[in-house]
Amino acid sequence: MTNQSLANVGVIGMAVMGSNLARNLARNGYAVAVYNRTTSKTDAVIAEHGHEGDFRPSAELADFVASLERPRRIIIMVKAGRGTDATIDSLIPLLEEGDIVVDGGNAKFQDTRRREEKLRGLGLHFVGAGISGGEVGALEGPSIMPGGSVESYQALGPILEKISAKVDGEPCATYIGTDGAGHFVKMVHNGIEYADMQFIGEAYVLLKALGLNHTEMADTFATWNTGDLDSYLIEITSEVLRKVDEKTGQPLVDVIVDAAGMKGTGTWTVQAALDLGTPVNTIAESVFARAVSSHPELRAASQQALSGPDGTFQVADRDAFIDAIRQALWASKVVAYAQGLDEIRQAGVEYGWDINVAEVAKIWRAGCIIRAKLLERIRSEYAAGNLVTLLEAPSVAADLAAAQDGWREVIATAVRAGVPVPGFSAALAHYDQARAPRLNASLTQGLRDYFGAHTYRRTDAEGTFHTNWSTDGSEVAAEDTH
Template sequence: MSDKTGSAQIGVVGMAVMGSNLARNFASKGFKTAIFNRTYAKTEDVLAAHPEAGFVASESVEEFVDSLEKPRRIIMMVKAGPATDATIDALLPHLDQGDIIVDGGNTYFPDTRRREKKLSELGFNFIGCGISGGETGALLGPSMMPGGPKDSYAHIGPILEKVAAQYDGEPCCTWIGPDGAGHFVKMVHNGIEYADMQFIGEAYDLLKGAGLSATEAADVFAQWNTGDLDSYLIEITSEVLRQVDARTGKPLVDVVVDAAGMKGTGTWTVMESLNLGVPAAAIAEAVFARAASSSPELRAAAQAALQGPDGTINTDDRDAFVADVRQALWCAKVIAYAQGLHLIKVAGQQYGWDIDVAACARIWRAGCIIRAKLLDRISNEYAAGNLETLLEAPSISAELANCNDAWRRVVAKASEAGVPIPGFSSALSYYDLVRAKRTNAALTQGLRDFFGSHTYRRVDTDGTFHTQWSGDRSEVEAVDSH
């Protein structure tokens, strides 16, 4: 037994920026923190750079595990995928039953479900914890979304809650639900983030189409950030638009290649919405817009072949148009939250997680990328009643009604001018689709029955029916619907 044995309260594996910053956060909150990296040179760099943290460093996995008090609490900050499995396999031989492993990476939730099941059968506790806020959040306080065995949260929860971001004295961290619930919620958080950034980009394109310079648009976003659009992404949009490129003297946004990258979480959100049959088209359009931006051959061919307006928006009152864009942006953001939270609600029911949707909104109020003033209202509305959708919340539906005309004017203006707004227009179509008393799905069912005998139900009687289209077109009651 060394003098390090059982000396640390929490351990962090993986000393890249996120891992080292999270370890520094633990240390700054008074927790004795053990650190480990597969290559010890990286650990030495962290030790040298942050002597004030008083880290307990180890060169081997065995020594690292030994340095932790029991039950051991280990947070892995390693690349999602095979590296996560490899790290777990390296840790397991040295752990005791009841020890807790936390995966803090951007992991696809089915992988978390698989790992939790495997480790539970071996007597270990496995927690999949979504962490949002980037490098700064990891250091100063992220939003944290842990899911796994609830009894293990008693051992790890108080530590996570202390290092998480705080909002009005409340930690932006809560137990989300069993097995993969935490990583699922983080996945949807990122899907909403994709949509939010797409809407902001569309708003900027609209302002630009109306003749605003990047600097003028920056001023508009800064002003918007003082009202009901107050959010981290709106705030930094102003900063990005104000940045001048040192090499050319142009706005930086004009010299950045217009091809947006993706790391998978937005795509996973759309895949899961399709899997569960939950409409989330506004989020999907944001993912597809990034895909289109990164398809140079497609764009080159279309630019050479297609005709249309040049994106110039003619308006008699520019200030009024800017005000309309603000309202349209707010409406679109609400739709993205509504779609994401509905997906979380349905997944909670489907996977047996029983997720508190109000709590999800509550822990996103600080620390994370989609933190926004709007989340206060959203969390309160979900806490006040059992909402099927955010859109039925009294304060939300009333505000959407107030902004409706502006939203429609913006979508119409953009269409006339040739400004691509897949997010704004999809969000508006969703709004109209879910409020419609009758949809065109009745015709779809008729067509399906015609070519595939897929049957249909009637509005005036129970049962399932089929029209004998290739015969005398009489209606018969079907035994089985398929």
């Protein structure tokens, strides 16, 4: 492969993610063309890592394109938004029919759909590929979620599968669907990641309120990582809690400012869910929790004005309560996955993507940030039946039932003590809403009909109806109201 005169694949953008992906490709035996608008970055990558494989650096974009075999496979790893559009526009005049352009960044799926339509009209393939795993994943094997034409995946797929993470030899890369499907799935992956980290944070503050020191908390998370909570995020939580700040000698987590940043994908997940009418309140609460943490004026004013419990509590059996926190963490995590996967399923229907949810779970089992033991069960449950929600899967429903006493006790204790657990609470609220035979929506519809004549449906008759609230209170069929 490395003896061919032309490169097999090209990467544009030699920042950390792009250079690591190029190195991954080279390490797997591909001849890799590399280009960066600032040539010094390309030179630095080659100087430091050129010995790792067959790299073909170019100082000019035209030379980069000319160095690639047909169909050209070009992966763009540049800043999302206008940077991506500018790169695509500069490539178009240099490409030929059938060439493939891949956006490997965190793009809005609507932008990917627009770009795919534009390039398809020019006889080119555009692939929006979600790549998860961070810098290490890009180098050692990420989870890859490509969306585009079936033809483009035939030419691109074998490369992506080879460089991806593996589970029992199975690649963590698969064809997701047309146009924006890949970036949509990556977006929801990140939304679930937001929720997962929020739940972990709530478990942490509860353990701290219970009186555990940082070593004990780290040990607790390490123990949890050997069971059904086994996951990358639980693993690294233990490591972060053990870290001692070299300057102060204090636990690093106590020195870090408690204001969480956001890159936008969690917000996009919630916005897309609102458009689809799909409930993702656990993800929404995690986004809003970050917003509260990063709103110093709100927090300062509230700390001065508001009163309540001091955030401490006592329990009769500390070990039992710690296990109840584990149950709350696991159950909430399941609900977040269920909501995210339902959003993916609904989007597949809405946008004609025909997404295989079992395959999505399969490629999340390794390489990505939310990789977890739970994903193998999710994959097998979706593969075994056509689920509306993960919560109805037999093994999942049984374990949620077993966990819910501890889950409820943890939330009740936290509420009484004034410890904020918006993620745990949102997850349990969704669980109870989803299983309730009747919801308060009947009253909501009555109110909507009263003030806006929005009509309602009856449980005992077909059609829609309206009550003449302002006159005689009689009920009429909706068609008689116009």
